Amino acid sequence: MNNNDDNIAAPGTPEHHAHLKTLREIVKDIDFAMLTTLDDDGTLRSRPMSSNKEIEFDGDLWFFTYASSHKVDEVEREHQVGVSFADPKTQRYVSMSGAATLVRDKAKVEELWQPHLKAWFPKGTDEPDIALLKVNVSKAEYWDAPSSFVAHAVGLVKATLTGTPASGGENEKLDLSPVTATSR
């Protein structure tokens, strides 16, 4: 449960590529993120958002939103947001830090649109208030326990028996900025 590991793999190295691949897989697989913003009373507030599954994570996260929603007010006052992905069943977790901006670009809306979003935007891309929240991620960390809950439980038992701390799988920090610059 500790994330004080400052061992960041250098961009361009095989380690970095492997970590980025894992991060993308977790994000794609979990899909639903909690977006945390700083409210005007100084409190931190989260809400579930779909990260649109099909889109490959390249350093920017895109969320569909209503431009008039309260979280947009929060983001316009304070751009720094947190995005977390959690799947307790498989013990996989992601923390991302970034700056969010509201993007009202019809072409981008059309490009990123997914049919399942109709549940939240019944008018589809014709919704007048539809917009995108773009989060430019500057830091990311992930916790990737063995892929099944059973395997994780084995890890816990082993640690309890041997007296060495369970690592909780991997906890890797990624510096995404250079990747964003080279991957587009």
Next chain:
Amino acid sequence: MNNNDDNIAAPGTPEHHAHLKTLREIVKDIDFAMLTTLDDDGTLRSRPMSSNKEIEFDGDLWFFTYASSHKVDEVEREHQVGVSFADPKTQRYVSMSGAATLVRDKAKVEELWQPHLKAWFPKGTDEPDIALLKVNVSKAEYWDAPSSFVAHAVGLVKATLTGTPASGGENEKLDLSPVTATSR
């Protein structure tokens, strides 16, 4: 995905009790939370924490931690934290806002200790650096979709067909302060 509903059930009403019951059930069931803190560079950062399953949520959340960990530095500088619980498989989500404080109380550590924590604290309650993070929750929201993923998918299809927004289940805000005062 919208949380602008300002319809807060008044404490003492049957609605409020029902919502609090649901909130407790979700928290107990998901167990693992993402704790979001404000870092000294202004970024928001999360990490997974176990909320110790067995303990009933009464307005305070307790997390075991190493007193020397970085998140404790963050919390001591800025008490406001966010705690989110997410179970994308069942589409249940919780957002809590509160103030965190470090508690180094041996009796409380013993009271809250759970055997599975040995995985992270091999020395158990004899660990010299062991401490508790107490989060006094001031605001909570939850999203409680129909209890199975299948039922949720039905909701999406229905919304797509009828052109009315999927509510994503319930989204209820709870004002916990009075409950905290009366339940202890």
